Amino acid sequence: MGDRYVYILALVLTVTGLAVFTYQWRVIGFPLTVDEEDPVWTIEARIGFEGGPGSIKVNLNVPTLTPGFRMLNENHVSRGFGFSLNYGTGGREAQWAIRRGEGPQTIYYRISVYEDPTARQADTTPPFPPVPVITEPYRTAVDVVVADVRQHSADTPSFTSELLRRLNDRSPDPNVELLLSEAATDAGFVEVATTILAAARIPARMVRGFPLVGRQRSTQPVAWLEVHDGDTWRYFDPATGVETLPERFLIWWRGNDPLVNVEGGNRVEVDFAVQENYVGAVAIAQTQRAQVGSPFPDMSLYGLPIRTQAVYGVLLMVPIGALIMVLMRNIVGIDAFGTFMPVLIALAFRETQLLYGVVLFTLLVTLGLTIRFLLEKLRLLLVPRLTAVLIVVVLLMMVISLVSDRMNVESGISVALFPMVILAMTIERMSVVWEERGPADALRAAAGSLVVAVFAYLAMGQAWLEHLIFTFPELLLVVLALILVIGRYTGYRLLELGRFKALSGDS
Amino acid sequence: MIGAAARLRSRGVLGLNERNAEFIMRLNPRRFYPRVDDKVKTKQLSLDAGMAVPDLYGVIRNQGEVREFASIVESRESFVIKPAQGSGGDGIVVVTGRSKRRRDAFRAASGLLVTTQEIEHHLSNIVGGQYSLSGNRDAAIIEYCVRFDPVFADVSYQGVPDVRVIVYRGYPAMAMVRLPTRASDGKANLHQGAVGAGVDMRTGQTLTGVCQNLVVDEHPDTGALIAGLGIPAWDVILESSARGYEVTELGYLGVDMVIDRDRGPLILEMNARPGLSIQIANRTGLKTRLAAIDRMHDPGATPEERARQAREAFPSDPAEL
Numbered sequence: 130m131g132d133r134y135v136y137i138l139a140l141v142l143t144v145t146g147l148a149v150f151t152y153q154w155r156v157i158g159f160p161l162t163v164d165e166e167d168p169v170w171t172i173e174a175r176i177g178f179e180g181g182p183g184s185i186k187v188n189l190n191v192p193t194l195t196p197g198f199r200m201l202n203e204n205h206v207s208r209g210f211g212f213s214l215n216y217g218t219g220g221r222e223a224q225w226a227i228r229r230g231e232g233p234q235t236i237y238y239r240i241s242v243y244e245d246p247t248a249r250q251a252d253t254t255p256p257f258p259p260v261p262v263i264t265e266p267y268r269t270a271v272d273v274v275v276a277d278v279r280q281h282s283a284d285t286p287s288f289t290s291e292l293l294r295r296l297n298d299r300s301p302d303p304n305v306e307l308l309l310s311e312a313a314t315d316a317g318f319v320e321v322a323t324t325i326l327a328a329a330r331i332p333a334r335m336v337r338g339f340p341l342v343g344r345q346r347s348t349q350p351v352a353w354l355e356v357h358d359g360d361t362w363r364y365f366d367p368a369t370g371v372e373t374l375p376e377r378f379l380i381w382w383r384g385n386d387p388l389v390n391v392e393g394g395n396r397v398e399v400d401f402a403v404q405e406n407y408v409g410a411v412a413i414a415q416t417q418r419a420q421v422g423s424p425f426p427d428m429s430l431y432g433l434p435i436r437t438q439a440v441y442g443v444l445l446m447v448p449i450g451a452l453i454m455v456l457m458r459n460i461v462g463i464d465a466f467g468t469f470m471p472v473l474i475a476l477a478f479r480e481t482q483l484l485y486g487v488v489l490f491t492l493l494v495t496l497g498l499t500i501r502f503l504l505e506k507l508r509l510l511l512v513p514r515l516t517a518v519l520i521v522v523v524l525l526m527m528v529i530s531l532v533s534d535r536m537n538v539e540s541g542i543s544v545a546l547f548p549m550v551i552l553a554m555t556i557e558r559m560s561v562v563w564e565e566r567g568p569a570d571a572l573r574a575a576a577g578s579l580v581v582a583v584f585a586y587l588a589m590g591q592a593w594l595e596h597l598i599f600t601f602p603e604l605l606l607v608v609l610a611l612i613l614v615i616g617r618y619t620g621y622r623l624l625e626l627g628r629f630k631a632l633s634g635d636s
Numbered sequence: 637m638i639g640a641a642a643r644l645r646s647r648g649v650l651g652l653n654e655r656n657a658e659f660i661m662r663l664n665p666r667r668f669y670p671r672v673d674d675k676v677k678t679k680q681l682s683l684d685a686g687m688a689v690p691d692l693y694g695v696i697r698n699q700g701e702v703r704e705f706a707s708i709v710e711s712r713e714s715f716v717i718k719p720a721q722g723s724g725g726d727g728i729v730v731v732t733g734r735s736k737r738r739r740d741a742f743r744a745a746s747g748l749l750v751t752t753q754e755i756e757h758h759l760s761n762i763v764g765g766q767y768s769l770s771g772n773r774d775a776a777i778i779e780y781c782v783r784f785d786p787v788f789a790d791v792s793y794q795g796v797p798d799v800r801v802i803v804y805r806g807y808p809a810m811a812m813v814r815l816p817t818r819a820s821d822g823k824a825n826l827h828q829g830a831v832g833a834g835v836d837m838r839t840g841q842t843l844t845g846v847c848q849n850l851v852v853d854e855h856p857d858t859g860a861l862i863a864g865l866g867i868p869a870w871d872v873i874l875e876s877s878a879r880g881y882e883v884t885e886l887g888y889l890g891v892d893m894v895i896d897r898d899r900g901p902l903i904l905e906m907n908a909r910p911g912l913s914i915q916i917a918n919r920t921g922l923k924t925r926l927a928a929i930d931r932m933h934d935p936g937a938t939p940e941e942r943a944r945q946a947r948e949a950f951p952s953d954p955a956e957l
Binding site for chain 2: 462508510511512566567570616617618620622625627628629632633
């Protein structure tokens with residue numbers, strides 16, 4: 130009776146999981162495997178500030194025209210804020226507003242782009258800029274510099290290069306020195322260059338963006354110079370004067386405006402995270418989903434902030450590790466300490482790498498056990514003794530980290546990632562088993578824990594599996610169904626076949 | 637591998653998964669567990685049901701009461717300390733006498749002298765929950781030290797041999813005698829290296845033994861033959877264990893008894909998750925017997941009737957030995 134319900138439930142779970150999976154795969158088009166050909170770059174801006182007691186308005190410049198890139202999608206995460214996208218002087222502006230907001234606030238804006246060499250900017254030719262109003266003594270300095278540079282150049286690009294060369298001169302002439310006296314940052318430097326170019330009636334503007342390389346956390350935009358030669362916009366490296374653009378340079382915004390403007394808040398901090406995804410098709414599928422009008426709510430994990438995605442990448446693999454543990458314990462019949470201890474150890478192995486992980490774990494448990502036996506002589510009460518073991522474990526971790534750092538063994542430092550409470554409990558449990566049942570039992574269970582942990586680690590470390598589960602989390606329903614079925618498995622455990630050997634011999 | 641599993645199945649061998657899923661979960665409701673997990677409670681329930689148990693000298697329930705240990709055993713020469721919620725014989729200390737020179741030093745079953753301080757530390761550990769199944773706070777029991785019947789003297793190394801009976805839905809299904817060895821440190825626990833000897837349910841005579849999952853004919857320490865020993869008061873043992881069902885209401889139950897040379901069979905403890913090595917000791921699978929009990933099951937039968945029925949139904953087939 131009970132069996133039937135379990136199997137029906139398992140069947141329903143499996144069918145649901147596989148149906149959603151098939152839909153996501155065939156109809157929406159999420160890829161089964163990692164696509165290494167087509168990287169998608171995700172850039173996330175995190176705006177943190179201290180909200181005032183009143184209304185708050187946040188303006189953030191966001192990418193508008195990005196030569197060399199095409200936008201796949203953009204989204205934002207903000208609690209309670211109203212959101213709108215407007216066109217400002219420097220391009221698109223995202224605006225968040227709230228009537229009342231107090232305390233620390235965080236807003237995320239994220240854009241995903243992919244490289245497309247054919248994506249040219251379709252920008253109109255700007256009018257010749259008006260002569261900027263410059264006060265003395267800067268005016269004279271600008272005039273002198275413009276006249277001088279014009280003398281030494283033939284056209285707009287050569288004018289720009291020559292100007293930048295002079296601005297970057299190690300021993301600048303007094304006029305340049307005067308003009309640069311106010312420019313403290315790279316952006317300030319480029320701003321001075323645009324002013325001088327405007328005085329020479331050359332349309333120029335500052336662009337800021339990111340050279341996209343690998344995975345970056347807490348990065349800041351780079352300032353670049355853009356000059357119109359009458360036909361197209363040209364890019365100049367403000368530091369060298371060479372006409373070039375960094376490889377994979379994503380232009381975030383143009384103009385001299387600050388990146389973000391917060392009204393009603395202070396202590397504004399903006400930082401950017403860049404992530405390279407080799408799951409181009411995923412993002413493409415997501416845009417498709419928006420067009421198809423999928424009946425399911427958007428449950429994809431790719432919609433979460435990048436930092437959170439990284440966490441779930443690991444979390445979603447825990448059920449896989451747990452499945453391995455269930456298989457090892459109920460089907461194979463291996464003894465292990467603690468229910469989930471092997472899975473947690475396996476999680477730590479992800480950071481330490483397998484070999485070092487096993488070595489460090491063994492070392493830590495051996496040392497901990499030795500000290501635990503010394504503590505036994507002191508006849509401490511149970512809870513203080515457990516706590517003493519915990520403190521010893523923490524100290525041992527510290528010592529191992531310090532020693533391996535001294536010896537330049539980098540992996541030793543990662544010992545800190547082991548779950549220390551679990552380790553302390555394991556050491557205590559092992560010492561009790563050691564005394565009560567003898568070293569053989571204790572070592573067997575410890576070895577069993579390690580074996581289960583290694584297998585769980587190997588399963589959790591499969592990149593294709595990680596991608597599959599992260600992209601199709603509904604597959605965890607199938608894992609759940611499998612666990613339910615194993616929960617009703619009443620056959621022999623593999624190791625029992627050996628245990629009951631005396632009963633299976635031919636009579 | 638598949639073949640081995642099929643052979644075990646054809647012989648009705650019960651595996652851990654099946655024991656847990658089919659018998660323990662179905663027949664042993666969680667709410668009855670405290671009746672067997674707490675030995676103080678088991679003792680009281682057994683007494684109420686008119687069964688014989690070792691006398692209780694005292695219970696130490698918290699750290700403050702540890703000091704009362706000396707007064708509890710004041711007039712006793714021998715006694716046993718055990719955790720009320722312990723399992724597998726862990727944490728049990730058997731004191732067989734006192735040092736001749738110092739009254740505050742005790743002679744343990746192993747022959748070693750232990751001081752009052754050492755015992756008090758052990759009591760603190762028990763009370764703190766070191767040996768309890770859940771790791772929660774526990775109580776320590778101090779009770780009568782059984783002087784076991786001389787019938788097993790030749791096949792025991794220190795410790796107390798006991799009789800384990802599996803009781804299924806009130807019917808005794810299988811039994812074995814557990815004989816302590818040097819390896820088991822005087823404990824009657826197969827897991828720790830004690831010898832288990834199967835018992836012919838009809839005659840109460842021991843069959844061959846099993847030690848560490850291997851069949852043995854002789855006790856590994858004393859060298860005495862294990863088979864052919866007649867267990868005294870066998871009918872009382874079967875009846876008392878059958879009565880264990882009324883006491884605990886657990887459908888799949890292990891009843892552990894000792895045979896005192898003066899007082900006869902005494903209930904030591906009961907177990908809601910009895911182990912499976914008993915099958916090796918009897919060289920018989922449990923499932924065939926459980927199925928037979930399912931067929932003969934009569935909800936109205938008294939413990940005496942059930943014990944008698946089981947006795948008749950499960951003779952050991954000499955051909956199997």
